[in-house]
Amino acid sequence: MKACSPRWAVIAPGAVFGAAMMGLSIHRILRASGDDPLKALVFFGSLIIALCVVAAIVVLTYRAASTSTQRLLTVLEEEHQGQAFAILKTEGLQADVATLTPELRGAPWSKRTVYAVVMIDADAITFWDGPVKAPFVAARLARREVAGVGVSRGLTRCFTVRAYEVALLHAGTILRVTFAPALVGSLIVRPVDDDTVVDLQSLLADTIVAPVRSPDSY
Numbered sequence: 001m002k003a004c005s006p007r008w009a010v011i012a013p014g015a016v017f018g019a020a021m022m023g024l025s026i027h028r029i030l031r032a033s034g035d036d037p038l039k040a041l042v043f044f045g046s047l048i049i050a051l052c053v054v055a056a057i058v059v060l061t062y063r064a065a066s067t068s069t070q071r072l073l074t075v076l077e078e079e080h081q082g083q084a085f086a087i088l089k090t091e092g093l094q095a096d097v098a099t100l101t102p103e104l105r106g107a108p109w110s111k112r113t114v115y116a117v118v119m120i121d122a123d124a125i126t127f128w129d130g131p132v133k134a135p136f137v138a139a140r141l142a143r144r145e146v147a148g149v150g151v152s153r154g155l156t157r158c159f160t161v162r163a164y165e166v167a168l169l170h171a172g173t174i175l176r177v178t179f180a181p182a183l184v185g186s187l188i189v190r191p192v193d194d195d196t197v198v199d200l201q202s203l204l205a206d207t208i209v210a211p212v213r214s215p216d217s218y
Contacts, residue, residue: 062114069113070184071132076117084119086182087127088161092152096177097127097139101170106137115182125166127179141177145170152178162192 025047069086076084087093093116094109109116110129116138117128125141145168152165163180181192 066114068131072135073117086184087116087118088180088182089116090180092178
């Protein structure tokens with residue numbers, strides 16, 4: 001599986017719907033303007049301005065959500081060198097954490113961040129979320145309970161990404177948590193490339209001291 005691949009089953013319907021709505025809007029503008037080119041120009045200008053405003057709001061909101069946790073990642077990296085990593089808040093990660101027992105879960109995921117941070121130390125695998133001024137633990141897995149680490153996949157809203165699946169033997173039950181490493185830029189948080197996936201997989205295997213196996217082997 002590639003490090004990142006589009007989920008066309010999700011993207012295509014949205015793109016078709018967006019194109020249809022745009023076409024309908026343009027059709028209504030042309031009908032409303034009649035034979036008056038000035039009126040049509042005003043309508044089109046208003047539409048373009050509205051789209052630009054919406055796009056600006058989306059970009060600024062995304063940037064705020066991204067940089068918020070980026071500061072937390074920076075602090076954790078400085079305090080725990082080589083142990084803190086950015087991860088995408090995939091559907092699988094949030095669903096897996098929701099199925100953990102109460103003693104393994106922390107606070108609910110923040111709706112104001114677009115990614116989280118996983119920290120791997122001598123005792124635990126800890127998932128951090130929230131801004132740097134008020135960070136919180138979303139889940140903590142004891143290293144002594146880790147049964148294995150395998151390569152899996154994570155689902156974001158529009159992409160399928162390479163992820164790691166940690167198998168945890170807790171209270172006699174196998175639990176699984178998947179998380180996808182990410183690269184953090186000034187604006188965009190994106191999945192890591194293939195080389196980074198391989199390097200981080202080796203690092204995780206050495207750090208967790210567990211054999212790397214396929215999830216099918218559990």
